[in-house]
Amino acid sequence: MTTAFIGKPVSRIDGRQKVTGGATYAAEFVAPGAAHAAIVRSTAASGRIASIDSASAERAQGVIAVLTHRNAPRLPYREHKGIPDPVIGERLHVLQDDRVNHQGQPIALVVAETLEQAQHAATLVHATYDQDAAATDINQVEPVLPTQEKTDQGEAQSPETRRGDPEGALAAAELKIDHGYVIPREHHNPLEMHATIAAWDGDRLTLWDKTQFVHNVADEIAAVFGIPAENIRVISPFVGGAFGSGLRTWPHVTLAAIGARVAKRPVKLMLSRREMYYSVGYRPHTVQRVALGASRDGRLAAILHDAHQETSTYEEFSESILDASRFLYSCPNVYTRHRIAHMNVNTPTYMRAPGVASGNFALESALDELAVALDMDPVELRLRNEPDRDEFSNLPFSSRSTRECYRVAAERFGWSRRSPEPRSMRDGRSLVGWGMATAHYPMHYAPASAKARLLPDGTAEVTSAASDMGPGTWTSMTQVAAEALGLPLDRVKFTLGDTRMPRTPPHGGSMTMASVGSAVQAACRKAREDALARSGASEIGDAMHRLGQPVEASADVKPGDETQRFSMHSFGAVFVEVAVDPDLGETRVRRMVGAYGAGRIVNPKLTRSQCIGGMIGGIGMALMEHSVVDARNGRVTNANLAEYPVPVHADAPPVMDVLFVEEHDPHVNPLGVKGVGEIALVGVAPAITNAIYHATGRRIRELPVTPDKLI
Amino acid sequence: MHPFSLERPRDLAGAFASGAQAGRNDAPIEFIAGGTDMVQLLQEHVRRPDRLVSLSGLLDATIELSPEGLRIGAAATMADTAAHPAVLEGFPVIAEALLASASPQVRNQATIGGNLLQRTRCPYFRDVGYAACNKRAPGSGCSALGGETRWNAVLGTSQSCIAAHASDLAVALVALDPVVELRSASGQRTVPLAEFHRLPGETPHIETVLEPGEVVAGILVPASPIARRSHYLKVRDRASFEFALVSAAVGLDLEDGIIRDAHVALGGVGTKPWRVPEVEAALSGAALEEAALRQAAALATQGAEPRGGNAFKIELMQRAIVRAIQTAGARA
């Protein structure tokens, strides 16, 4: 019997549980005696609470407590910055003072016997505000360079970089492209709403929470309440999508814990869909300018890329928008600058392929414009500027399969049959367009731990405090563990999502397989070797039988100096076909092919699903997603899933191909995995807008491309 | 949710006696049918009635074709109506409008009566974070004016309200000149659908001609060549499960490629389901040629008032009319 499971298309082991309702999500846990909480939120964007009247809410049926800044417990809010928190600034403190920084900021918490009672009483709390002029329109705010400060987490990447003489080279270039690109605010909109159940037992706290990072929840709430993190247990076995919204520990978690402390019983708090638009971050509205200079033979002479994005007044959220321009292509003269615009908004956060997807949209659009100006095939243009090494870090790539990705994706797509002239391909009334773009995402590998326990009956329990927001962590870790232990899959029970388990990095940045997978592999190998050595047996089942007692091993993995020696990224290429109705302006994606060089693929079935999800997410970004902010007051006008469209089944193209290019990268991490969670969304939006240009001859530089932009 | 009592009258007389009234946001007692819109409004605190009176089981759900035309009982579901052979055969615009609405789950639950009475999608109406909304809170002002108007109307607007009517079905129906059967304690009356919904004027909170204690019992649609050669076109950001940016319902009576008579209605652009008689008059006698259609469609914009974010609808609705006529005209 083989126990080689890595690389096998194993079906989701939690699939049946999920589709039959057997998987328990945060709000579904039963905490006996739980009361329910509802949040009252500000309807002003900036100012002070002048008055807040909670008398009638307090008298309402079933109400246990109404907490405002006037009567809520003062909390120590000790300093704490987890990996997902902005380095500069201070998180929002809830119910501690009368200051209002953004629309939808929590200003009161109602705890009641039932959910309906809490929600009703929340409508009875009336606040008035002394409003300040609020910064709610990014076009009216002067962007600034982010603060450069050395912190515990090291120096933030420099916001301004220069190599060569970009301005001079641009001025002297034979061909120039110089345009602005805009990404609107986009919300993660996972299916499952964020929810927390908090239960105190003396000074010990249990939190059932929707999170991508259980240990960070414990650390943050410990700091907020001034108690040791060991006193807090966070449980989060299933996450119904998150896309980054569950990386940070947001104020509602604190509110649930405050409510439970005051009510002296467990409290359940679930956000409404509308609240999700003011509470758990979003991809920031980003304004960019890209200028390219090139020679007539298609060699890049200069890249100038200037970007700024919104952030809140109290935290400097910055994301790496400029990666692509700094390293993706060979170019001797590059200038990049990243700035932030402080606004009266809740702090944005990481959303699938944070920063990279935004910056890649601008650069890959500009390259397409350059290809048109040169009358050159866009794939050929990219090949001509393929670098030998990362010219930004001046390091060799640990592996880079862009050429192979272009080749296999173009071949599968049938790219050679493209007629380059815009509006030259039709199907009935529809204009057909073909476009492509390069995808890339940095490989992240972070310290992680796991524990393996072999039992005398020849089964094993493997744990790590990881998360599974959908990619299939439950399944892929079981595969890695079973293979390392030499056991069949059904003899290995992997569990995750509990702070009592060994610590992991956040479930984000496409680093779970690399980091947690490497830790699981190491712990399992150790346990197996130990059991074999101690028993003298040559087969693991036999060994455990002989030993008659459990064998346990833990492992911690962490990166070495590889980041100093290599530039490490996943790469890919996306090709799409769109059909545009020239009269009605509707664009539908008809075919997509994505090819990825992402190191080792532990489970091709799950990875394909994950890529398809990312590609469809990219359709949303390109064609429909847009949080429409009313600039008069900063409220999100379409804060619901009817007017904030995300792709539905009918938007997914009938033909979606995902190809993995064979890659063996010994440098990245022990498992040789680079991750695909983010890269699958990167490149999709520019491939689509490039295809729209090819179909219509119209270049749309502001997302999303809704019908009104094309008529 | 505002606390309310749910009443389930045993018969229609009980429902009439309750005095419940749909289509008015200030009515303290309101009916509920499938609940697909009402529950959203309750959860978002947009509607705060003290009493909800369920129509479940009280109204007839039959769909029948008789010499007078098609009668759809108010309790028929969107799904059953869309799948009915008589509808598919003689009134394709109705089936198409329904199948382009909501999702299968919603259509299984939602009723035809409730569909005609669903409330606007104006985002300011549905967000109680805005105090000002004349439709939600009479006399409070209109937050949509000067705001994000992408979802709002350009036709039939007033200084008090620019909310678009949301129903696709109502647009399809209004093109076919049906009458609405209303019943109350004082008996039955019929009202042409075109007169059932009211323009906002200065009282946008009063949306229909319904009186307290009056229900929609059914809708009667005359059969005609127009109904038979009809089509519904819906333009939106995504391929399914979204309200209309702009829609067009058309019915044609054709002879030898010449339009003898045309009915045209628009959605997404009007404060009520919007018929365009000027366009219809211009189409009469026209050939199915792009230039002629385009010229006629231009008349739809008479009186249209764009407001920033919805200005694109002026051009888009003309194109939608042209395309819908072309599609209907190409039908056998």
Ligand SMILES: Cc1cc2nc3c(=O)[nH]c(=O)nc-3n(C[C@H](O)[C@H](O)[C@H](O)COP(=O)(O)OP(=O)(O)OC[C@H]3O[C@@H](n4cnc5c(N)ncnc54)[C@H](O)[C@@H]3O)c2cc1C
């Ligand atoms: C997710 C979603 C998507 C949707 N998308 C679309 C779409 O694309 N296009 C579209 O047209 N619609 C759409 N809708 C709206 C949907 O069609 C309506 O919600 C539905 O038709 C309402 O019917 P109901 O029976 O559920 O009515 P309810 O929600 O029960 O009632 C709605 C109103 O009608 C009144 N009422 C109901 N029946 C009667 C009666 N017989 N007499 C008097 N008053 C009555 C009620 O008092 C209430 O005011 C969507 C709805 C949802 C939830």
Ligand code: SF4
């Ligand atoms: S347009 Fe009508 S519904 Fe919308 S805010 Fe104004 S008054 Fe209210």
